[in-house]
Amino acid sequence: MRSVKKWGLWAILIIAIVISTVAPFVQVKGQIALNGELPFKAPLVVGRLIPLEPIEQKMFSGAFVEKRLYQVAGAPVVVTLATAKTNRNAIHDPLFCYRGAGWNIIQESDVSTQEGKLRIVELLKEETRTSIAYWYSNGEIQYTSPIFYWFQTFLRRLTLGKASDEPWLIFVQSVEPNSRSLVKTLNYFPDLMKL
Numbered sequence: 494m495r496s497v498k499k500w501g502l503w504a505i506l507i508i509a510i511v512i513s514t515v516a517p518f519v520q521v522k523g524q525i526a527l528n529g530e531l532p533f534k535a536p537l538v539v540g541r542l543i544p545l546e547p548i549e550q551k552m553f554s555g556a557f558v559e560k561r562l563y564q565v566a567g568a569p570v571v572v573t574l575a576t577a578k579t580n581r582n583a584i585h586d587p588l589f590c591y592r593g594a595g596w597n598i599i600q601e602s603d604v605s606t607q608e609g610k611l612r613i614v615e616l617l618k619e620e621t622r623t624s625i626a627y628w629y630s631n632g633e634i635q636y637t638s639p640i641f642y643w644f645q646t647f648l649r650r651l652t653l654g655k656a657s658d659e660p661w662l663i664f665v666q667s668v669e670p671n672s673r674s675l676v677k678t679l680n681y682f683p684d685l686m687k688l
Contacts, residue, residue, distance in 0.1 A: 537565065539564045549573075554583060556575050565681050570668060575664070584662045588601075588614065596618045599622070601615070608687065610628065611628035625667070629642045629645075629662055630661050631659070
């Protein structure tokens with residue numbers, strides 16, 4: 494009896510090793526394409542691609558990332574769009590990075606949208622104050638929980654892409670400190686809010 498249990502455990506271990514080795518290389522269908530979904534030009538909105546900083550390139554290794562600078566109704570904001578390719582751990586809670594860089598959270602709140610919710614965070618570092626907004630989206634719902642993101646990507650890989658589209662992290666930061674409310678700025682950019 495012990496021999497059967499022993500062989501069963503070895504079989505489970507071998508299967509787990511094979512799956513964990515092969516899973517990162519499995520291409521699943523249904524990747525969200527940004528082509529045309531988020532325009533560079535719209536009423537009151539003008540944007541362009543900007544390069545990632547070296548630390549961002551390292552942090553997002555194994556993920557697809559686009560970083561854009563937009564003027565939204567005269568207010569400059571940086572929009573970062575990131576989705577996992579082979580490294581879903583590259584997509585995480587953005588507040589970890591801010592805390593690690595010495596920013597203090599002054600206030601954070603969730604804001605309801607038509608597709609779900611996003612999180613607005615006010616940050617302070619020394620004398621500089623900035624606002625960020627972030628959410629995760631699979632093209633159908635918006636949410637702020639990194640744990641739900643990890644669950645969704647796990648379920649997606651388990652079902653070979655049939656569970657949902659690959660989720661994105663959408664991250665928006667005010668460029669000018671102490672600028673107007675980020676929520677008001679985002680209201681001028683409905684195409685971004687629909688991602």
